[in-house]
Amino acid sequence: MTSHVLHLCPTVDVSKSWGVMRPIRSLNNFSKRCYAAARPREALTEAYAAHKSSAVALPAPQNVQVSKLPNGLVIASLENYSPVSSVGVFVKAGSRYETAENQGVAHVLRLAANLTTKGVSAFKLCRGVEALGASLSAALSRESVVYTAECFRDDLDNILEYLVNVTTAQEFRPWEVNDLTPRINIDKDRAMRSPRLGVVEKLHEAAYKNALCNSLYCPDYMVGKVSPQQLHSFVDDHFTTGRMAVVGLGVSHSDLKQLAERFLSVRSGAGAPAVKASYRGGELRVQNKDQQVHALVVSEGGAAGSAEADAFVVLQRILGAGAHVKRGASVANKLSRGIAKATTRLFDASAFNASYSDSGLFGVYTVSQAHDADGVIRAAVAQVGGVAEGGVTADDVVRAKTQAKADYLMSIESSHGLMAEVGARALADGVYRPPESILRGVDAVTLEHVVKAARKFVDGKKTMAARGHLINTPFVDEL
Structure with a gap:
């Protein structure tokens, strides 16, 4: 899932200045671990060698608990005994739910997370969160918008007051919404300076007829034109209990459930019906003077x-x-080895895989010099064709499954990664699949399954997006 985080109380990083000592990192930047047990609160007064083990019994590790209220609200929590608590509100209100009339409303909604609400002003919101040493952020993907609050465990009640206001009591005052226009432009321009992000956005626009074709960013013709009425209408249609999930880490399930029943049940119901994404295939090209060509060639993949x-x-x-x-260089994978035979110049290549609730995209992503683009792209596509024809061994599959499992386990090692995983599953299915279940699914993949997946790419209708000096970049119908 692609996400973009807006911190309401940003900190200034002076560690990159010459002659300045690196300061202690703020709470927002701690590398938080998923604690398995509580630390005894006794002070250590003896030397380590002579210290005797404490008689305090440590709580047993707990599993993720999931509940679903009668109104459809899903609640998931993990009491991991961390000194820092995190609570996230996940809503099926990503950019895929925009219509032709309100394009960009999800982007504006993310940036409006720090505006005045019915219960607290924008000034009080920022100062209150800052005084707690906490953080409050909003993130957007094509599937969902996520509001996350993080603070010390003892301050959880206070920070949740702000979180509830941000998610259930929006006001969208016209003058505050108008003031978002410069931030929308800056946010969009900063993101679009990334060639990779730009070509991924164009890829989705070309690949789908609706829903997933919507950009994460407000289109130029809608900048400054998304009205408070459109924001209110979007919230009323999508911020309902049947489309929301509340996830907590470092908080008891009973406390989180009580909070959700009390404050987050103001809009009951299923909300607006979901629109199934329709894959079509196609091509979009952005011609400029960049000598590095970024290209993506995909077919429809598998749903999450x-x-x-x-x-x-x-x-x-x-x-x-x-x-x-x-x-380092990815010299051991098939794409790199295959493309190295087509050019002696520097290049980068990797497989692209994006899965959504009802569709997916799979293909190859290449970065090459403008005059080498044709050979590099064709060589990358040919490597997938080689796998489809059986050019893969059982050892390759075993090694790939090991990498996939390791990547997944490392992704949920941090509290941010774990919350994203729990929230995505709770929002999509109303349940949580433990890591053991995910690993069993990867282990069940066979050589035949891999060959079949590669063949689906080869036989499927292609989508291509390219950006750069496209003097020697092939069109999708030529591949």
Whole structure:
């Protein structure tokens, strides 16, 4: 899932200035671990060698608990005894739910997370969160918008007051919404300066007829034109209990359930019906003077949570999902080895895999010099064709499955990664699949499944997006 986080109380990083000592990191930047047990609160007064083990019994590790209220609200929590508590409100209100009339409303909604609400002013919101040493953020993907609050465990009640206001009591005052226009432009321009992000946005626009074709960013013709009425209408249609999930880490399930029943049940119901994404295939090209050409060639992949999606995950690792050594080259994967035969110049290539609730995209992503683009792109596509024809061994599959499982386990090692995983599953299915279940799904992938996934890419209708000096970049119908 692609997300973009807006911190309401940003901190200034002076560690990059010359001659300035690196300061202690703020609470927002702690590398938080998922604690398995509580730390005894006794002070250590003896030397370590002579210290005797404490008689305090440590609480047993708990599993993720999931409840679903009669109004459809899903509540998931993990009491991991961390000194820092995190609570996230996940809402099915991503950019895919925009219509032709309100394009960009989800982007504006994310940026409006720090505006005045019915219970607290924008000034009090920022100062109150800052005084607690906490953080309050909003993130947007094509599937959902997520509001997350993090603070010390003892301050949880206070920070949740702000979180409830941000998610259930929006006001969208016209003058405050108008003031968002410069931030919308800055946010969009900063993101679009990334060639990779730009080509991914164009890829989705070309690949789908509706829903998933919507950009994460407000289109130019709608900047400054998304009205408070449109924001209120979007919230009324999508911020309902049947489309929401509340996830807590470092908080008891009973406390989180009580909070949700009391404050987050103001809009009951299923909300607006979901629109199924329709894959079409196509091509979009952005011509400029960049000598590096970024290109994506994909076919429709597997929907999230399906066995087919697991096969595409393994296929991605076989082809190459990026370097495993920092600043290193992916010299061991099939894409790199195959493309190296087509050019002697520097290039980058990896398999692209994106899964959504009802569709997915799978293909190859290449970065090359403008005059080498044709050979690099064709060589990358040919490597997938080689797998489809059986050019893969059982050892390749075993190695790829090991990489996939390790990547997944490391992704949920941090509290941010774990919350994203729990929230996505709770929002999509109303349940949580433990890591053991995910690993069993990867283990069940066979050589035949991988070959079938590669064949689906080869036989499927292609979508292509390219950006750069496209003097020697092939069109999708030429591949």
